Amino acid sequence: MLAGQNLYTACTIGNDTIMPRERTPRSPISSIDVARLAGVSQSAVSRSFSPGGSVSPAMREKVLAAAAVLGYRPNLIPRIMLSGRSRMIGVVVGGLDNPFYAAVLDHFAVVLRAVGLQVLLVQVPDALALDGALDQLAGYRVDAVVTALAVGTRQAATALSDLRIPIVCFNSRLTAPWISTVRSDNRAAGQAAAHLLADRGARRTAWLAGPRDSAATRARARGFLDGLAARALPAPVVIVGQDTYHDGYAAVRDLLRGHRPPEAFFCSNDMMACGAIDALRAHGLTVPGDVRVVGYDNIPQAAWHGYDLTSFDQQVDRMAEAALDLLTSALADPATAAKGRTRTVPARLVERGSTAPQAR
Amino acid sequence: MLAGQNLYTACTIGNDTIMPRERTPRSPISSIDVARLAGVSQSAVSRSFSPGGSVSPAMREKVLAAAAVLGYRPNLIPRIMLSGRSRMIGVVVGGLDNPFYAAVLDHFAVVLRAVGLQVLLVQVPDALALDGALDQLAGYRVDAVVTALAVGTRQAATALSDLRIPIVCFNSRLTAPWISTVRSDNRAAGQAAAHLLADRGARRTAWLAGPRDSAATRARARGFLDGLAARALPAPVVIVGQDTYHDGYAAVRDLLRGHRPPEAFFCSNDMMACGAIDALRAHGLTVPGDVRVVGYDNIPQAAWHGYDLTSFDQQVDRMAEAALDLLTSALADPATAAKGRTRTVPARLVERGSTAPQAR
Structure with missing residues (x-):
């Protein structure tokens, strides 16, 4: 700790303005x-x-x-023109306000750069906007496309396939010629969530679903229902959000109006789970004392003391490595690229305070 | 709300596998x-x-x-080769685990794409790693570089300047030939934080600083000290973190051991402010009842009910527009590009519950 007045000195450390050697304005x-x-x-x-x-x-x-x-740095453009290989990968993401997608992009940029590939970033608000973005990608002759955006429509899938370059989707159920998928084992994780909550004594559960057109949220739901059935527990109450914190908060707040609170929530992602926890507390309930909560994604906020949220880690580093492996083999062999493949990466359960086995 | 059993039907909506028309594997x-x-x-x-x-x-x-x-999509590579203009902008970011940087990248991708420019993403762990990344950028003949990464060293600045293409830095104090800067009005915001906390009756304050080599955190500190002095308040206790949630938590936890808690904290960013709030609560203190807290960046988590954090919004959309404006004028006129310029965007105070004027 420093005394406040010393800070003025610290503030002027370094030069505010650095003047490298002057250059004439040219290319x-x-x-x-x-x-x-x-x-x-x-x-x-x-x-x-x-x-x-x-x-x-x-x-x-x-x-x-x-x-x-x-x-001097050599110009790569003539080499791209001659080889037809740009060594650029188009990476398609939706909004980066979900820390999970930010982490996916972060990991991708690292693994691609490690093998000398560049990231041409395509940020689109939703899959409907993909078509216009693909025109640009194709013009730059990207070698392949990785999309973290859920591609759920036939139209978007056809547009991707028509590029006739290798495509890798994240957490999609899409496979087609030229399109491969890397996905978290959503269904097994859903089952594990049911068993964990059953082990903690919960009988009346709730499922906070994500957008209906997401294959990932559907697979998590299926696993959760399977797991509850295997433990002879009743089906959960189902509420739905669009994956944001505020959706989770509003869905749980509305559920609690006039309903007896469920004993446990499984939430399709951590953003909604954080919203659920805050709504439960605003209602005077404690987590995990009154209600237990499980999320999905293991975003940084799940480890914040205010949430201490049990979650499933998708192991994004392993998913990024698997995607790179699919890409590099597809780039090396066009016959491989023409056959879509699927890799499934297990989700790792990270138990924290929100499902602690404390006395009730 | 749906009954649980209906979910099986919802789960099978849509085709799991979409098969576009078959293609032979070729370019x-x-x-x-x-x-x-x-x-x-x-x-x-x-x-x-x-x-x-x-x-x-x-x-x-x-x-x-x-x-x-x-x-068919036209190949842009021959046009790049003839014109020497790739219409790609290199965007340099550090870790995207800070939601503020994720938001900066998000806004940039949107404003650049709106004018037909592409984002070549360069993710580097720190400014020291910038040199290697610049070789790649130069090879792809990017038209310009935008860096959200704090460029504090002369070496990195020289390497950027040597590219002899327009460079725009975010929240740096750097100006040099070819290098322009867009920055938040950090100093004015620091002053405003001091006045707000003084208005709420706080006398004993703390400043939770970010990394010492960041020009932004130094300017915020300078403004805060100026503001406290203007209100004839004592200098703050100073503690330091590296901008993460866990740094903020640890710094405040350590401060509270054996010290009388300050009445208010000004934190160099929201991530640390969220950590500070959780550490205060773990110590049995309430926010804003016992201690008031102000952050910086207005990240999405500041609006979460669990934090309800007063913060300064850097107005990233306006900063991105200002950066685009600097870039486009520099690209249109090399003489302009050779002169570094600075644009300062005011930070907007967003008052929330963490500084509420409630009875103490």
């Missing part, structure tokens, strides 16, 4: 500039920067030294 | 394919897809019809 350094400085031909510069290019070690050294002085 | 539709189907030359196809291309209306109609049948 980036070209291979001609490098050739001139190195005293070699432009073709020698080009060969020095091509993997396996025919150039003597001495010549390459001279070129690289000149390039370093000038800050 | 995307080319202009040659379109020319063949339309019975015209390849050059006629090319001219039909070039803005202002010399082609008769009848010919263009024939070409567009054939293109629609085949799902």
